[in-house]
Amino acid sequence: MSSETTRPIVISGPSGAGKSTFLKRLFAEYPDKFGFSVSHTTRSPRAGETNGVEYNFVTREEFMTGVERGEFIEHAEFSGNLYGTTVNAVKTVGEKGRICILDIDMQGVKLVKKTDLNPYYLSVQPPSIEQLEKRLRGRGTESEADVQGRLAAAQGELDYANEEGAYDETIVNDDLETSYAKFKAFINNVTA
Ligand SMILES: Nc1ncnc2c1ncn2[C@@H]1O[C@H](COP(=O)(O)OP(=O)(O)OP(=O)(O)O)[C@@H](O)[C@H]1O
Numbered sequence: 001m002s003s004e005t006t007r008p009i010v011i012s013g014p015s016g017a018g019k020s021t022f023l024k025r026l027f028a029e030y031p032d033k034f035g036f037s038v039s040h041t042t043r044s045p046r047a048g049e050t051n052g053v054e055y056n057f058v059t060r061e062e063f064m065t066g067v068e069r070g071e072f073i074e075h076a077e078f079s080g081n082l083y084g085t086t087v088n089a090v091k092t093v094g095e096k097g098r099i100c101i102l103d104i105d106m107q108g109v110k111l112v113k114k115t116d117l118n119p120y121y122l123s124v125q126p127p128s129i130e131q132l133e134k135r136l137r138g139r140g141t142e143s144e145a146d147v148q149g150r151l152a153a154a155q156g157e158l159d160y161a162n163e164e165g166a167y168d169e170t171i172v173n174d175d176l177e178t179s180y181a182k183f184k185a186f187i188n189n190v191t192a
Pocket residue numbers: 013014015016017018019020021022135136138139173174175176177179
């Protein structure tokens with residue numbers, strides 16, 4: 001296997017564009033090819049959780065030392081605990097021979113670009129904002145306020161994706177079968 005095959009793949013696009021739909025199908029088709037990075041957290045492990053599997057469990061001091069050393073791509077605090085993704089956690093997936101998939105928003109993309117991870121960047125877009133709204137409502141997993149927030153953020157995501165060189169490839173998710181075929185072709189092309 002050449003080093004090329006372990007480059008991560010960043011998949012980004014507005015909430016509701018269809019990233020999870022594509023990834024679910026992809027993982028079902030290729031169960032052993034891809035992987036997700038293990039995040040770090042300062043929260044305590046729950047029963048049955050193993051360090052290094054669900055999360056890398058660290059102290060707040062260890063976490064903050066990592067942040068100061070620039071080891072984190074991103075981190076955030078939720079309900080009193082820190083969570084984040086390190087550059088090394090992404091590299092570890094590749095070292096195990098799997099392709100690390102990063103399903104992240106535009107802010108995450110900008111942060112990954114500051115690292116030496118050198119991934120492929122793929123933008124998944126809805127056919128229109130109207131269609132996006134329909135799909136978000138159809139999914140039925142968000143409150144009205146959440147749908148509005150996602151639609152407001154969507155335009156920013158699309159504007160960024162239109163900037164020259166922001167992504168290696170853009171897939172407009174109109175007809176699902178056709179779009180998934182394009183998605184798969186992109187993945188197969190960069191991982192061949
Ligand atoms: N081509 C398509 N045509 C019609 N509906 C679609 C299509 N692709 C996805 N959907 C539907 O649109 C909704 C949003 O898709 P999905 O959850 O995959 O988006 P997402 O980009 O992963 O969003 P998030 O970033 O919020 O996780 C889902 O209900 C999904 O079934």
